[in-house]
Amino acid sequence: MAQLGCFVPAEAAALRPAAAVFSRLGTGDSIECGASTFELEMKEMAYILGGMAQQQQQPGPGGNGGEEEAEAGTAVAAAEHSLVVIDELGRGTSASEGAALCWAITEEVLGMGGAAFCLLATHFELITRLETVYPTVKKYNFPFSRYERKEKHFFSYSATAS
Numbered sequence: 001m002a003q004l005g006c007f008v009p010a011e012a013a014a015l016r017p018a019a020a021v022f023s024r025l026g027t028g029d030s031i032e033c034g035a036s037t038f039e040l041e042m043k044e045m046a047y048i049l050g051g052m053a054q055q056q057q058q059p060g061p062g063g064n065g066g067e068e069e070a071e072a073g074t075a076v077a078a079a080e081h082s083l084v085v086i087d088e089l090g091r092g093t094s095a096s097e098g099a100a101l102c103w104a105i106t107e108e109v110l111g112m113g114g115a116a117f118c119l120l121a122t123h124f125e126l127i128t129r130l131e132t133v134y135p136t137v138k139k140y141n142f143p144f145s146r147y148e149r150k151e152k153h154f155f156s157y158s159a160t161a162s
Helices: 037-056 067-080 095-113 125-133
Strands: 020-024 082-087 117-121 144-149 152-157
Touching (some): 082 095, 095 125
Antiparallel strands (some): 144 152
């Protein structure tokens, strides 16, 4: 958001520019399209994985070393400097299937992303174990406190490494 010039609600922030942003946010189905929550999740993740794979493609053999390879180098850099935001993947199916799908898709994103910055919000405790498998994965909790002032509710969040 800061890269677009939007307000960042923080006293200080160190932000990494993103060449591309991929996101999967939201829950619910699409009655208009006849798509269930699960189907929408899978379509959105296929779009993200396809977009990341497309950015990583390099020119085949016989490249002329010119503009085409320079563009491919830019595409690889874009994939490496992407921001991937995934919220509550796997909610559209059973808990065991959702956790397994979330794990597999997260591993795929980690394998494709290289230096991509990925944010994954999940309710699956199993997914927090990715930190033990991948040294670049860091687990954070976001505890909050709530207070009331003049009949208005306020929430304060903080990120804590766990």
